[in-house]
Amino acid sequence: MPNIGGMEWVLIILAILILFGGRKIPEFMRGLGRGIREFNDAKDNVKNEIESGIHEKDNKKTTVTTTTTGEV
Secondary structure, three states, X not given: OOXXXXXXXXXXXXXXXXXXXXXXXXXXXXXXXXXXXXHHHHHHHHHHHHHHHHHHHHHHHHXXXXXXXXOO
8 A cells, every 4th residue: 555645635624625625624524524423333342242252252162161069
């Protein structure tokens, strides 16, 4: 993947300013921030669900393997 230098960033920012105008950029960035936040929240929820499932499975294994022996 090519590296993006300083001049490329300047051109990208200028293109965004020309396309969206100065007034739309804060609204665009706010929406982008909300999207990133929602993505991270969903990612954390999935991670927590997987971890809780693993711990639940481990707890079931320990309860099943725990047996008592007595004289017959």
